[in-house]
Amino acid sequence: MLKLDAIAYAHPGSGLTYRFDMEALPGQITAVTGPSGSGKSTLLDLIAGFLKPTSGRMTLDSLDLVPLAPEARPVSLLFQSETLFEHLTAERNVALGLPRDVPRGEAARRIVDALAEVGLPRIGPQRASTLSGGQKQRVALARTLLRGRPILLLDEPFSALDDDTRVTTRTLVRALTVAHGWHTVLVSHHLDDVAALASRTYRIEGGKLVEA
């Protein structure tokens, strides 16, 4: 379980100190909602390690996350505007999720498997710049699969997608979360995404997470 226990943080110059308590179970999507400026990105930045809490505990099972630098945390991120390298092929983008020491043959096999798992078995050689928004999100999810990190942070990941693509992409996110036992934390303004996906929902109110 991912557990935040009185994680405290105040932005420099701000009078508000956030105090976050949260539990996210493996194989489930935990949603966080709240108005613009309420602190949703701040929460994700604390989990990812881009911000350091002033106090509190944050653990994944028995692993203490607070001392770990962002690159050492068991965390993957997926945002609204995807972070693929547009000039690289889909398979090169996916390969970025692999450790450098994986032998070439095994790397190729794992990339093929990951693209098949996200439903894009044939687009490996295509440049990212030629893919649709939904395909790009799937390629990013394939890269996440290869990273094999058990916490997935999603910040409005479906916002730029049309309605049909949005439904298929969120169905995929749920299936991957269940299949791989990810602790998926979804930040969204869209209540239909939250209703469709979340096992547990929190709302940020007055700098605190309140279970909805």
Ligand SMILES: Nc1ncnc2c1ncn2[C@@H]1O[C@H](COP(=O)(O)OP(=O)(O)OP(=O)(O)O)[C@@H](O)[C@H]1O
């Ligand atoms: N680096 C920073 N320094 C000072 N204040 C900041 C910093 N980053 C964010 N804030 C402030 O903290 C508050 C919370 O911001 P945050 O981005 O976490 O909100 P949010 O809920 O994600 O908003 P949105 O839904 O618009 O993305 C806002 O008032 C914002 O202006």
